[in-house]
Amino acid sequence: MVARRALITGVTGQDGSYLAELLLAQGYEVIGVVRRSSTLNFERIAHIQDRLTLVPADLLDEVSLIAAIRDHRPSEVYNLAAQSFVQTSWSQPVLTGETTALGVTRLLDAIRIVDPEIRFYQASSSEMFGKVHEVPQTEVTPFYPRSPYGVAKVYGHWITVNYRESYGLHASSGMLFNHESPRRGLEFVTRKVTHGVARIACGLDDKLALGNLDSQRDWGYAADYVRAMWLMLQQDVPSDYVVATGETHSVRELCEVAFGAAELDWQQHVVVDERFLRPAEVDLLVGDPTKARDTLGWERDVGFARLVEMMVEADLDLVRAQLG
Ligand code: NDP
Ligand code: GDR
Numbered sequence: 181m182v183a184r185r186a187l188i189t190g191v192t193g194q195d196g197s198y199l200a201e202l203l204l205a206q207g208y209e210v211i212g213v214v215r216r217s218s219t220l221n222f223e224r225i226a227h228i229q230d231r232l233t234l235v236p237a238d239l240l241d242e243v244s245l246i247a248a249i250r251d252h253r254p255s256e257v258y259n260l261a262a263q264s265f266v267q268t269s270w271s272q273p274v275l276t277g278e279t280t281a282l283g284v285t286r287l288l289d290a291i292r293i294v295d296p297e298i299r300f301y302q303a304s305s306s307e308m309f310g311k312v313h314e315v316p317q318t319e320v321t322p323f324y325p326r327s328p329y330g331v332a333k334v335y336g337h338w339i340t341v342n343y344r345e346s347y348g349l350h351a352s353s354g355m356l357f358n359h360e361s362p363r364r365g366l367e368f369v370t371r372k373v374t375h376g377v378a379r380i381a382c383g384l385d386d387k388l389a390l391g392n393l394d395s396q397r398d399w400g401y402a403a404d405y406v407r408a409m410w411l412m413l414q415q416d417v418p419s420d421y422v423v424a425t426g427e428t429h430s431v432r433e434l435c436e437v438a439f440g441a442a443e444l445d446w447q448q449h450v451v452v453d454e455r456f457l458r459p460a461e462v463d464l465l466v467g468d469p470t471k472a473r474d475t476l477g478w479e480r481d482v483g484f485a486r487l488v489e490m491m492v493e494a495d496l497d498l499v500r501a502q503l504g
Contacts, residue, residue, distance in 0.1 A: 424467025
């Protein structure tokens with residue numbers, strides 16, 4: 181049988197690395213799009229790099245996307261690339277819009293031009309719900325984004341729906357709630373906390389400065405969530421899905437569990453620093469994954485406490501190894 185071929189933008193990111201693993205395990209040939217940078221940034225895919233085909237392209241450059249698709253002719257394209265850090269989207273709103281919003285149109289156009297039979301996944305976000313209109317959030321909850329990032333993701337979502345309806349593309353949008361792992365970037369709050377815990381436990385730091393401790397998120401495990409992406413593209417009919425755990429926890433609870441996993445008291449170490457507060461906040465997110473469960477058969481394996489413990493353990497190993 182001919183191997184199925186998938187192209188992933190954002191393959192060097194957290195989700196890209198887990199999705200590449202999943203697809204390789206299913207026998208896919210995996211094409212990973214990487215953008216040019218002055219230093220290589222392949223830590224998350226180093227363990228599978230020899231099994232991937234890496235191609236240079238950038239969401240800011242239409243011709244490079246057309247060339248990547250034309251030269252490699254994938255049957256599935258997963259658009260995971262983005263300027264994905266919400267805080268940065270206030271200091272770089274135009275770059276965020278170019279990448280996270282217009283980048284989606286560039287990729288959809290590349291597919292439309294080269295081969296409209298390609299199945300397409302768009303990495304949409306719970307940040308689109310923002311100042312939420314209802315709890316929990318579902319596929320029909322209205323959007324009210326609260327950051328330039330959230331606004332850009334709303335555009336990316338609707339252009340995906342629009343190309344599906346305009347050109348009949350098999351294009352699906354996954355409205356994924358926060359998902360984390362030991363591979364999460366250090367700037368996101370879960371990893372910042374678990375890495376901070378490890379440094380404090382090893383005596384390298386004493387304090388951890390955070391922003392809003394009251395905000396609540398529906399945190400799941402990234403390896404569970406990439407399964408939902410793949411399942412969406414295996415359906416006969418494209419559609420949009422909320423992917424979430426259905427549980428919400430505050431940043432304060434995250435601190436309690438993470439410091440507790442290293443037998444530390446978070447209240448002795450966490451300080452609030454205004455630099456990490458946002459101009460407009462998303463206070464509460466919690467998703468209803470009923471449609472993903474009923475239609476895709478998707479379930480998560482890892483819950484909140486286990487996820488945080490797993491991340492603390494991984495960061496303890498990392499910091500200890502760095503100490504030698
Ligand atoms: P990461 O920030 O870990 O990865 C982002 C990826 O995008 C990196 O590979 C990065 O490349 C790439 N990238 C950025 N700009 C460009 C560009 N101009 N051209 C090509 N590639 C580019 O994100 P995650 O893995 O966490 O998230 C994956 C996607 O899912 C993103 O679109 C994110 O917005 C979305 N999302 C994430 C959620 C989460 O909780 N993780 C929840 C909902 C949505 P480089 O390594 O070179 O920087
Ligand atoms: P988020 O993730 O903005 O939800 O976007 P992040 O982990 O950055 O923030 C979650 C919540 O924690 C609060 N917070 C802090 N956040 C950071 N980064 N650093 C801090 O020190 C801190 N203190 C408190 C934030 O204010 C916020 O309320 C993530 C990204 O992966 C997006 O790409 C994705 O679309 C959404 O999740 C779903």
